[in-house]
Amino acid sequence: MKILVCVKEVPDAAAPKRIDPQTKRLDRGGEGVLNEFDAHALEEGLRLKETSGDGEVVALTMGPERAAATLRKALAMGADRAVLVSDGALAGSDLVATGKALAKALEREQPDLVLVGQQGGDSDGAVLWAALADRLRLPLVSQAASLEVADGKARSKRQTEYGYDVLEAPLPAVVAVSDAINEPRYPSLKGIMGAKKKPQETLSLGDLGVEAGEVGEIGSRTTVEALGDPPKRGEAQRLEDEGGDAADKIVTYLEERKLI
């Protein structure tokens, strides 16, 4: 079984600042090598391979060359192979552009199972997996809090607002795993040192057969108009509890604002 783990999501435009060594200016954009990748999807892939006793786990990411460091972490944890999709034209890609390029990279691999990480309540979480499933024309299972693969089918408990559904999809399929699904392992020292020896390839857009015009800012359908500080909260009010009246005052305050 070939399991392909996407370890990257649509980049966030508002990343923390650093000094750009080229321009010598403090740089607001881009990500540094210290960003976390979602290890839950990778951990699940490794567990499935270990349970089934055979298979290949491939870690795939899309990003600048720096992203190779993220892939090495995946290899250190136990992935067998890594693929980096990197091309200058990809910078500034939104969901549409990213989805196009990634889908082509996934098609090239023809995996049996595509695993993507999905943060639980994280407001910065992207929605990439559903876009990929549609482009690849594969069945989708998301918010997987548990996953089993048997007889060519993936069965999972999907976490919803109303409790757990049980879903099943025949392979090949796309599964997005929630961070409740497992506790990612720490790589062993042997794993870390062996990572360098595992196969890693870098693909450009040309390798994927994707036109530059389909990706990047040109290929995107959304824009970031502005970045700013969140609006300051309005005038604050202060009150002291005198003779036990605070509770009533709070209730009045809440009623005025239609909060109760």
Next chain:
Amino acid sequence: MTAGTLVYVEHHDGEPTKDSLGVLAKAASLGGDLAAVVAGPDVRGLAEGLGAHGAQTVFVADDEQLEAPLPQPRVDVLAPLVEERGFENVLFAASVLTADVAAGLSARLDAGLNWDLTDVEARDGGLVGTRLALGDSVIVEAGWSSTPRLALFRTGAFEPGEGGGGTAEVEDVSVELEDFSTRTTMLEQAHEERSGPSIEDADVVVAGGRGLGEAGNFSLLEDLAKALGGAVAATRAVVDAGWYPYSAQVGQTGRVVSPKLYLACGISGAIQHKVGMQSSGTIVAINKDPNAPIFEYADLAVVGDLHEIVPKLTEAVRARTGS
């Protein structure tokens, strides 16, 4: 705003979800033609009721194949509808289901999708959405460079309207599903009623910190949360001390929440906690230390003993709401 907005209305147990009605109300306020779409068997009655919330037309995809709340068949329903009718905007209230529908639709139509929006406005003939990023510490204005414009709105972003106005025309749409869309099947559907909302979904969160004094005092907060219909959260310090479970932890190393009302009881408000709740609609803080950092960003700062105030507050809330 020019013509042509479609709002996806999700439903559960025969009722439209509150968040969907909220998005519908917002869409109505933006002006222009407004339609809604509902998918699933036996939803005509529900669909008719949406006219009262501002929809002029409601499209109904009534089909047994849509019974299970799975996303991919819904993309098959929406894609031709959006293309044929030329909708400029397609709006969703975010949920586990709609996030996948919106993203799938984005891929199907090569249409831009902005998600986790907390607001949207008409601007220059188009739309601009507002989004908070980086643990809600940065505000982003997100736009679209083409139509249709797809948008997912954060839970609780908009309140439903009163539901006073008009009637809607209900139109059936045909349902033709792709092969791959029906391969995922639902063996069991979730049916548990939660005992209260999770801290991420709750409109009201009552949170406790070291000022509570001991684990047992969380019962005071549980009573208050019950009276307010909310959820109980905790700071890292008290979770570390074993007073409350990690699943309730709000902050840098816990969850980020943005309820309409956040009641911080006995919480000093260090930044590690602040980043988990700073975009809450209204923050009320009760602390006996007048210099607690939380008072710098609370909307209502209450200096006093929470052991006295919280039980009285619970009583007062019960009295006013009859709960």
Next chain:
Amino acid sequence: MTARPSDFRPPFDPAQHTAEPTDPADERIDVGALVVGAGPAGLAAAIRLAQLLEDHPETRERLGDVPITVVEKGKAPGAHLLSGAVVNPRAFRQLFPGLHSEDMPFIAPVEREGVYYLTGRRATRVPAPPTMWNHGNHVASIGELARWLAERAEELGVTIVPETAAAKLLVTGGRLVGVRTGDRGRGRNGEELANFEPGSDLKARITILAEGTNGHLAGVANHVFGFARKPQTWALGVKELWEVERPLERVIHTMGWPLRGAKRYREFGGSFIYPMGENGVAIGMVVGLDYTDATLSVHDLLQELKTHPLVAGILRGGKRIAWGAKTIPEGGFLALPERFSFPGGMVVGDSAGLVNVPALKGIHYAMRSGMLAAEAAVDAIGPGRTAWTPGALDGYDGALRESYVWKDLERVRNMRPAFSRGFVRGALVAGAALNSLGKLPPRDLTLEPDADVPVFVANGASQPYPQPDGELTFDKLSSVYLSGNKTRDDAPNHVRVQRRVRREVAEAWVNMCPAQVYEVVGPASPAGNVVEVEVTASNCVQCGAISAKGGRLTPGEGGSGPEYREM
């Protein structure tokens, strides 16, 4: 009333951090040369080793599949590094002959500089002492230096292993044969969690300890091999990075306010304010840890410093974007180890105390010492030889003593200790030492360990530091947040201190720690004025101050601690 931190010895036993190798052959890792710490010293050693091995193929073959490995406890090289910094490019030129200054990973050459003596309101320009003449030096970020050096090292085939703490020395038969890496995935009480991953034995033919200030294994190695008998002393530096609107056009150092010159306080130090590119400023406060007032807080002194008109003017309209803290070994020449090598290993850089405090320089000495260690290493592990043969590494000691590192430190050896006797007296002695090129004063001054200095709590009010305003001045917790520290809440406690100590000592710890790790719980016992100390180890940014003042920092779980980017 006073109390001495050293009266409360930390519950730390170096013997527990020494072990025989136990992993079976298929689990342990064998490397050729092992470097502990991916700072300038360690990376320079690794690079130099790689360069030399290209000319010594027979030696290279002996080193196996992984000839050179650098282990680093931080998330990546640079994550735990912090410095001013103004760097002397000399060592870069030695390590990369032919490399032009423009291609070195510096931010800009020092063009103008000024030294100021501050009072609460005024700033008086004073002539810069010769030790602080920075013509030809460059402003740099040590984190950026480390990243650049790490890239060069990897290009040369060095294996860098981040997120890996070197927790124990592997010693067998009186020889250092490598290190044991730390466990990951333990809970607060040491229990194994679901994803527990034990450390591994990492065996090497030669081990270079480059752990920086107050190196953990360097301390353990000293216990085993006894190469450093003289006490070391430290200063604590707290630093911030600001984004500003107007570029700062000079390198600034200050002395005086907010430190007090009276002898009884023993407050030695000053500040640095450096331009970091066109719209960045690095500002830091550095104070010797031999002060006596238990309410002194270097973090808050930095906040106070920012309110001075000279400094506020530089930062006005700007935004704080980074914060961090780290100690610097201050003892200089008088605290140097008797030997820098022992069977199977060497110490380099800050771990060996190779810092010139009057000049505020240590990076080029760190790199130079790393290079010299590499040269001795290649010699020692050549065909037919081992690093455990008596005298095998004497070449390193010899080369170090012949180098400019030694000579520079010797010349300024009495300057810092003189300041323990007060600012004016110190300045006089320092001046004399300078003018005589180190021949004066005639007798070397002695160093007193920081933890031996009794501390007192002033009756009544504590130091009136400014209340943080959230725009110019900030509290400790929001600063820890900016350090990128995401240490998991349930990680085991890596800080070793006694929990019941005299109130004066506890207060000293509470105020000293820039990351608010320590808290006094409950009132003092009436009998002995003893209080209980609570430790929130997950706040710790691993600056090392506690090790100087009565406790002992050990490495946290690999990957934990701060995530400095450009500090």
